[in-house]
Amino acid sequence: MSPLVEVKNLKKHFTVNKGMFTKKTEIVKAVDGLSFTIEKGETLGLVGESGCGKSTTGRMIMRLIDPTEGQVFFNGNDLTVLSDEQLRPLRKEFQMVFQDPYASLNPRMKVSEIIEEPLIVHNFPKEERKQRVEELLHVVGLNAALADRYPHEFSGGQRQRIGIARALAVNPQLIVADEPVSALDVSIQSQILNLLKDLQSQFDLTYLFISHDLSVVEHISDRVGVMYLGRIVELSDKESLYKEPLHPYTKALLSAVPIPNPRAVRERMILKGDIPSPANPPSGCTFHTRCPFATEECKTTVPEWKMVSENRYVACHLYR
Structure with a gap:
């Protein structure tokens, strides 16, 4: 059975001015080559720090903005090649819940x-x-x-x-939920999350759930994709990812999630440095400037996207 949504090598590059008084421009690689699928009836969580390209990805899948490169298939239809007139009848099949x-x-x-x-x-x-x-x-x-x-x-x-x-x-068949609870109080967040889960079972909905909060994603998702600087660095089923994260970036994110137990101690993995600019990403693995396990190979070679076990994918040189 083919997936409801299939994304292939999706990219979005924005051209911006370098300054107010110059005509020079630079390319911001907001999304730089994403590939993933969403099965009918499942919830795929997309997580990462602010500015990693999560919301841009959601808007490209909705065709609210056009991709620079790549394809988005919905029920076998390539949305990226359809005109506005051809797209209109399909619009009712996928809808969006916005952040604010x-x-x-x-x-x-x-x-x-x-x-x-x-x-x-x-x-x-x-x-x-x-x-x-x-x-x-x-x-x-x-x-x-x-x-x-x-x-x-x-x-x-x-x-x-x-x-x-x-x-x-x-x-609709698909709902793209772009940080739908981030602007709400914690008690209200749980109500909205439970509502979304109830509606999914009631109407057989499929979700792309975008969030920066790993606790929220754990509650609602079946699979989780972790984004960093426009790329997915790890994709796995929820249980495996939260129990045994593979990518160093995923480990760092999970180490920052509070444990609801005052006696429990979690070893923090603190990342050094700031997130690089998507207008000038590092060579090789884009995470190597902040990774505590980086090698010389990481600085020069882009890691391959590989399957390390069933339904577990990672882009990291630590996994041959």
């Missing part, structure tokens, strides 16, 4: 209008729209009586529920 529940909702529209808008765009029967809006509000745990209110009358958690209801309106 305050900025992602139009403050001048009522909640009922926000949720109804995708139904109008995709020609949902007019006489059934109101009932569909009420159903969606109920599904995400909100009272249908709130439909005539404006976004500013809701809390952050409630606004994110409205964003999820809007994404569900046209019965």
Whole structure:
């Protein structure tokens, strides 16, 4: 059975000016050659530090921005070669939940209008729209009586529920969730995560869940991809990755996750130096400038993407 989403050698390079008073430009390699698949019904977590290209990847899969190079297949259709007109009928199959529940909702529209808008765009029967809006509000745990209110009358958690209801309106197969709980309090985060898991089992949804919080990703994901400077350095099933991480960067990230036990002690792996600029990435392995295990080979040779065991992939010279 073919995967629902297949990404092949995806790249996004931005051209930016070097300064205000010069015409010289440089290339920022936001995403630099990603390849992965998402099976139908699973949740793939994408984690990494800010600026590693997670959100850019999600937006390219949604075709909100066009890739510089590479392909994105959805149900066998190459989205990167379709025109806007050809893409429109497919849009209802993949939707997005955005990071900021305050900025992602139009403050001048009522909640009922926000949720109804995708139904109008995709020609949902007019006489059934109101009932569909009420159903969606109920599904995400909100009272249908709130439909005539404006976004500013809701809390952050409630606004994110409205964003999820809007994404569900046209019965999508895939939802790209771009840091959907990072702007919320911890108690509200758990409610939204549990809601997403319930909706997945109820509607047979597939998720690409983007986050910088490894604890959140562990709660919701089936597989996890770890990104660093525009590339995936490790991809594994959740249990294996959290129990025995392979890549030094993954080990460093996991060592920083707090343990909910005051007596437990975790050995910290502190990375030295700053994240290199994606406009001028290091040669060889891009992580070698911060890696405590770096060798001369790491400085000159790009590590191969290799399978080290069943469903476990890593790009590191430590694994031959």
